[in-house]
Amino acid sequence: MTDPVPLPQTISGLSPSETARVLVEALPYIRKFAGKTVIVKLGGNAIEKSVDKALAQDVLLLRSVGVRCVVIHGGGPQVDRTMAAMGKTPEFRDGLRVTDAETLAIVRMVLVGQVNRELVATINREALDDPVAVGVAGEDGGLLVASPRDPALGFVGDVVEVRASVLHRLLDEGLTPVVSTVGADRSGQPYNINADEAARAIAVAMHAEKIVYLTAAPGLLADPGDPASLIARLSSAELRERLSHPSVGQGMIPKLRASADAVDGGVPTAHIIDGRLAHALLIELLTDRGIGTMVTKDAAV
């Protein structure tokens, strides 16, 4: 009798039995999330610092096990750079960009024309012969209906309606929507919408199982200078209390408020995780190792 072919000793640094354990560990999570909607919001900073290819692979893997993933992206730093190149100085109030007509044109050009295109292309490159990613702007199909927030902010919009069927129909066809958050009012006037808020509105309207914010930090830190001070879990009420805490800086505020609003709006959990970490999304969804900050309706027991 000939000896069996020897198994390789390691696969990607794991032994065959460890690799099998990781796959088996994923099974209950795959069962839990198959057929459910998961909203993935990519912050502009995370996009610049993350491993794009790994993220595209995560989204495609989740899709292939039946998770209905919707990708929503920001692009604040990318807009800032284009404004600077055009000689305009970005101005923010409470974390929102003051958006005059010229700024609105730049936001639309950068978010819809550049950031969205690049994400769609990255996912479709990884998808090989099944290019499933489809770019959608909030203006398309009436997806994000907006109304002006405050005259002092110009063309900044609040989401007043989400036409969730636009996204459900794409998902039903096996496609993966990649959404940029320029919406429009009922007359067709475009508005610049904060991407954290838009993701929250979409998650609530789609009855999502989870919303995951991928950002350029390990999660919510009690001390922003100390990565070890991660707050792993808190309730939406505890999160709201933290909003005015001096340790919470500008970029985090819309994300925290949107996470609390999503959970209070019926999304079971919101997560703020490190988008710079390769495969952060898969680790969060399909393994026993929760990462980052998890927000739930009730306090941790």
Ligand SMILES: Nc1ncnc2c1ncn2[C@@H]1O[C@H](COP(=O)(O)OP(=O)(O)O)[C@@H](O)[C@H]1O
């Ligand atoms: N308490 C805090 N914990 C973690 N990060 C914080 C905190 N306060 C401020 N930040 C900063 O907020 C940033 C997230 O905001 P921002 O970059 O605008 O988000 P995004 O581009 O993902 O929407 C983090 O990268 C971090 O530098």
Ligand SMILES: CC(=O)N[C@@H](CCC(=O)OP(=O)(O)O)C(=O)O
């Ligand atoms: C009104 C408003 O502020 N809109 C944001 C939209 C992009 C965004 O939210 O990008 P991040 O997720 O990278 O922050 C902006 O113009 O920067």
